[in-house]
Amino acid sequence: MDVFRRTFIETMGSAMSTRKCWRLSALFVVAAILFASAAVAGQLRITHQWAPEVDARDRAARIFAVEVERRLPQTKISIHPQSSLGIKPLEQYQAMLDGRIEMSIFPMFYIATQIPELSITLLPGVPATTEQAQLLKGSAFHKHFQEFCESKGIHVLTWWWLAGGIVSHAVEIGGPNTYRGLTVRSGDPNFDLMFEALGATPEIMPSTEIGPSMQKGTLDAALASFESLISLRIFEHAKFAILGGNAIYVSLHPLMISAKVWNTLSDAEKKAFEEAAELADADFELSQRDAERLAVTTFREAGATVRPMKFDEYEDWLHVANATSWRSYRDSSDAARLLFDSMLQSFVNSPPTASKGETSREPPVDAAPTKQIRISHQWPAETDARDRAARIFVKEVEARLPGVSFQIQPELALNIGAAEQFDALQSGELDMSVYVLAYAVKKVPEFSLAYLPGLYPSVEIVRTLKGSKILDQVQAVANANGIHILAWWWVPGGFVTRNREVGGPETVKGLRLRGGDPMFDLMLKKAGAIPVALPSNEIYAAMQSGKLDGALTSYETFVSTKIYEHAKFFTAGSPGIWMFLNALAISRSVWNGLSDIEKKVFEQAADISEDYFAETQRDAEKRFIEAFTRAGAKYHAFTFENYVAWLRLAQETAWKEYIAISPKAESMLTESVATILDRATPR
Secondary structure, three states: OOOHHHHHHHOOOOOOOOHHHHHHHHHHHHHHHHHHOOOOOOEEEEOOOOOOOOOHHHHHHHHHHHHHHHHOOOEEEEEEEOOOOOOOOOHHHHHHHOOOOOOOOOHHHHOOOOOHHHHHEEEEEEOOOHHHHHHHOOOOHHHHHHHHHHHOEEEEOOOOEEEEEEEEOOOOOOOHOOOOOOEOOOOHHHHHHHHOOOOOOEOOHHHHHHHHHHHHHHOOOOEHHHHHHHHHHHHHHOOEEHHHHHHHHEEEEEEEEEHHHHHOOOOOHHHHHHHHHEEEEEEEEHHHHHHHHHHHHHHHHOOOOOEEEEEHHHHHHEEEEEEEHHHHHHHHOOHHHHHHHHHHHHHOOOOOOOOOOOOOOOHHEEEEEEEEEEEOOOOOOOOOOHHHHHHHHHHHHHHHHOOOEEEEEOOOOOOOOOOOOOHHHHHHHOOEEEEEEHHOOOOEEEEEEEHHOOOOOOOHHOOOOOOHHHHOOOOOOOOOEEEEEEEEEEEEEEEEEEOOOHHHHHHHHHHHOEEOHHHHHHHHOOOOOOOOOOOOHHHHHHHHOOOEEEEEHHHHHHOOOOHHOOEEEEEOOOOOOOOOEEEEEEEHHHOOOOOOOHHHHHHHHHHHHHHHHHHHHHHHHHHHHHHHOOOEEEEEEEHHHHHHHHHHHHHHHHHHHHOOOOHHHHHHHHHHHHHHHHHOOOO
């Protein structure tokens, strides 16, 4: 380490004093450590079959991973959606037993043909709602179920119950008598038994095959969760849908871990996993409150005829289920009888819930929201992690404060420009915004601290800055200028160009490049590039028209705005020179109008959104590389020499310019470097 420090100090220019030079040069040491280090103490993999980010199961798994890693820094968890490890959905249980995978989000009824007792996780009409299913958590049934699963080589970590509906490709459906002659996918042998009794032909397949089978005309109807109906885009192939009202389809899709792996964990590690699972459960339960509404809206917009199940239809289904599925399941084994009876007894012992005739979930009149808050941002809804993190923030607040409601306005739907949202927050015209503080640096130049080239080398390092003096100083500047930062969402990024590969600074000479911040522009200009100032939502059009040769922005933006359609070269990897803060900001006038309890709830929700967002960014680089590679662009990872050359240039230009802003700016940068060195240097 001392050799590294001496070497880099000797090669530094005279832009800063000796003391500052020592601290700034030490960042090169951090870079060397980051390039050289590849050891991972404990690596666990989670596989599942659903779309990343879009599906609530994937999002809850990311929260679980974040919470485990927060408690156990030496444990790393990677998530592999869409069966990307090459293990098919129906094979994932056996893969856990074989040791090919450690963890899986697995619909347990998939293996009911092998282990019939697991059909208890998808019996028709039992439980009747996801709310009722949650009452089973911690019950005698839960205890018996966990013991049974462990005897089969798996340990259930989470309690994720999903409600669903029935959709049809071409034939109008309703009560039990409408399925005669149809080919139906239910997912479970006990449902299949019920449909056989009705004269239908059951088809066994994972939910990922429903859409293609309907498209080919080999499947008439299917039962699936609201989540799968949306994330697997089954609405593109359905003409009729029974969604909402009284449900006969409520299934358990837990996050499971191999019992062999679970038994190797220490008591402290098991406790950390269980705590993380509790937080993931809470998020998942909140997500399911919106699942039915989203499914109904999506199917209607796709042109399907949608209606809820009528209560008399529901009663007819229960009569058929009792005569077929329930009786067959209970009589199949002693273990099945114990599970079935303990489930029903647990419902009897639980607190009373709404009767089956009460299908409305609308809040009472006196619970109408007293505060309505608008959140604006510039990115696409759902596909961009900033939008999804904002929705998680909203769900968490609304769950805790029934008197507060939110409207999220993506893609600048309020007609307030991306750069103008700072003024709107200051004036109180806008309540909240997911805002890039770099847009406001002409008015508040100290904000550039959150964007200085090369200062923040990786997502892992910026996550350690929570509660540090650096962020306290940025918050103080924000407060003095009329806004309050609730959540700190850090996005890594890189270069994307149309006509030349980017390596060291010399490779950008003559290129028209968007840097995103005046300090980046200063550095690019010194390297011989032509800086072009514009917000990230205008990059696509500028590259399409040829007015822009390339851009620096986040991996998230490059993918969500489809810039890969106009790029031939790109850079990615850590350490990098581009790390931007996207702040979930609230107008100070709105913030000051909240009670102390409301402020605390907002901060708790912001913390949860930060955890979620950080996990999405761990995958952002991978998704960025995959999307651009598929589009035919060429990937270049910075070498250590590339990175050092850019960092030297940043210090000679952007950093030097920043400390000249004011004594306050100089103090903030010096403190930042010291803190980053302290957090980044291995102990």
